[in-house]
Amino acid sequence: MARIKIDLDRRIGTVDRRIFGGFIEHLGRCIYGGIFDEGSPLSDERGFRLDVVQALRDLRIPVLRWPGGNFASGYHWVDGIGPRDQRPRRMNLAWHIEESNRFGTDEFIAYCGLVGAEPYICVNLGSGTIDEAQAWVEYCNGTGHTYWANLRRQHGYPEPYGVKLWGLGNEMYGSWQIGALSAEDYVAKAREFAKVMRMTDPSIQLVSCGWNGWSDWDRVVLEGLARYVDYHSIHLYTGSPDYYGNVLSPHLADFALASCQALIDRVRYEQGIDHPIYVAYDEWNVWFRQWGYDASVAGLEERYTLADALAVATYLNIFIRRCRTVRLANLAQMVNVIAPIFTNPEGLFLQSIYHQFRLYSEWTLDVALDAFVEAETYHLSSEQEARSPWRHRVARLGPFTLVDAACTVNSTGEEITLAVVNRDLQRAVQATIEFVGTAVRPGALVREVNGPGPDASNSFDQPAIVSVSERALDTGGSTISYEFPAHSVTLIRFH
Numbered sequence: 037m038a039r040i041k042i043d044l045d046r047r048i049g050t051v052d053r054r055i056f057g058g059f060i061e062h063l064g065r066c067i068y069g070g071i072f073d074e075g076s077p078l079s080d081e082r083g084f085r086l087d088v089v090q091a092l093r094d095l096r097i098p099v100l101r102w103p104g105g106n107f108a109s110g111y112h113w114v115d116g117i118g119p120r121d122q123r124p125r126r127m128n129l130a131w132h133i134e135e136s137n138r139f140g141t142d143e144f145i146a147y148c149g150l151v152g153a154e155p156y157i158c159v160n161l162g163s164g165t166i167d168e169a170q171a172w173v174e175y176c177n178g179t180g181h182t183y184w185a186n187l188r189r190q191h192g193y194p195e196p197y198g199v200k201l202w203g204l205g206n207e208m209y210g211s212w213q214i215g216a217l218s219a220e221d222y223v224a225k226a227r228e229f230a231k232v233m234r235m236t237d238p239s240i241q242l243v244s245c246g247w248n249g250w251s252d253w254d255r256v257v258l259e260g261l262a263r264y265v266d267y268h269s270i271h272l273y274t275g276s277p278d279y280y281g282n283v284l285s286p287h288l289a290d291f292a293l294a295s296c297q298a299l300i301d302r303v304r305y306e307q308g309i310d311h312p313i314y315v316a317y318d319e320w321n322v323w324f325r326q327w328g329y330d331a332s333v334a335g336l337e338e339r340y341t342l343a344d345a346l347a348v349a350t351y352l353n354i355f356i357r358r359c360r361t362v363r364l365a366n367l368a369q370m371v372n373v374i375a376p377i378f379t380n381p382e383g384l385f386l387q388s389i390y391h392q393f394r395l396y397s398e399w400t401l402d403v404a405l406d407a408f409v410e411a412e413t414y415h416l417s418s419e420q421e422a423r424s425p426w427r428h429r430v431a432r433l434g435p436f437t438l439v440d441a442a443c444t445v446n447s448t449g450e451e452i453t454l455a456v457v458n459r460d461l462q463r464a465v466q467a468t469i470e471f472v473g474t475a476v477r478p479g480a481l482v483r484e485v486n487g488p489g490p491d492a493s494n495s496f497d498q499p500a501i502v503s504v505s506e507r508a509l510d511t512g513g514s515t516i517s518y519e520f521p522a523h524s525v526t527l528i529r530f531h
């Protein structure tokens with residue numbers, strides 16, 4: 037049994053659609069063989085795989101982060117501009133492969149235009165220089181008759197790209213990162229990058245490189261960079277071979293966002309900072325099978341199950357509920373590499389996580405409501421927790437309700453979307469949905485992501501084992517009874 041209570045007056049805040057952002061990196065077959073496949077009959081004359089473009093368009097990704105990831109910390113962007121045949125072939129040290137540089141800044145911007153996404157570029161704070169970062173902003177956004185702006189024109193792009201979002205490095209705290217730094221050294225370096233990038237284009241928005249949202253790194257970076265940045269990033273993945281460990285560990289994102297908000301509030305108060313600072317949760321996903329950074333897992337071609345889809349839906353519920361904190365998030369990644377879209381030279385299939393990401397992207401409305409949920413709870417054990425390679429201490433954040441919900445409404449209050457994840461492995465949950473001070477009409481639309489079991493997975497041979505079913509709900513009123521099936525994600529659009 038569960039009880040969900042929806043009160044239109046209990047508004048949390050507006051949901052920024054950019055929480056449905058994506059991320060692509062020069063890693064394995066994400067760009068080459070995924071996004072970009074020159075000479076393929078499935079690609080256009082520029083080399084963009086059109087079947088992938090369509091799948092991404094259907095996801096309605098509002099923003100796309102690039103070029104990494106770990107790759108960003110060794111990437112010299114000038115290698116990737118100009119005539120393709122003259123671009124240097126380099127080692128991609130982060131991912132143990134070769135980089136042809138045939139997909140670079142101009143291709144990325146064109147690709148964003150094709151899929152309808154705003155570009156978000158992460159600069160190289162590892163092996164890159166301040167001049168390179170300055171020149172990159174000038175190449176993209178310059179309007180004057182200066183060298184880099186003119187070079188862009190010379191390459192055939194007269195109009196400035198107007199890239200607003202710029203990341204100040206990727207995971208610079210990590211030993212795996214090229215040019216890793218202490219928090220203090222990162223602050224000193226990033227501050228200088230921020231200054232020249234802003235001098236080049238004062239309208240840009242900057243993202244400081246955060247960790248998990250609660251670490252000392254995050255505190256020091258926020259204290260040092262709050263004046264310069266508009267967003268602070270969080271990277272936090274989860275995943276476990278243990279079913280409940282897997283579907284419940286995204287609650288760590290809730291802890292991360294709450295902790296980071298507290299750090300942001302403190303810094304803004306202490307330093308008297310007027311401008312807002314939001315969280316850019318610019319890498320998130322389920323990732324535990326192809327896990328690590330060594331050459332043996334360099335492809336990171338995770339094959340997703342229904343359980344992973346429930347975890348992804350839980351992340352999205354958390355982002356909606358924490359909409360005042362997180363205004364930008366990027367599913368890592370989009371194609372082949374820990375991704376919802378999986379290609380081969382002949383075509384693609386959509387992984388389980390694609391479907392509910394698309395449902396949320398299509399059906400989430402403007403304003404988040406603080407829905408009340410009463411349901412059975414589940415305690416994770418330390419043995420279950422230990423099965424995850426991430427070693428997150430998520431058990432101590434529980435217990436968690438097996439039913440997790442997020443609710444959004446449009447500005448007039450006439451449309452309501454209720455998103456419910458039933459993480460109970462065995463049992464359907466009979467729920468009462470109560471509306472306070474309003475009633476809904478019969479004919480609500482219901483879409484459900486489900487499959488035969490938690491391990492159900494799509495493939496080229498069986499592309500629809502985990503899929504979406506749709507039906508109409510014939511009841512209305514101020515109290516509705518609904519049965520949420522075991523291991524399911526259900527979105528209901530009420531009118």
Ligand code: AHR
Binds near residue numbers: 104107206271319369
């Ligand atoms: O998305 C895969 C990798 O995960 C990224 O390159 C890095 O930023 C993170 O550790």
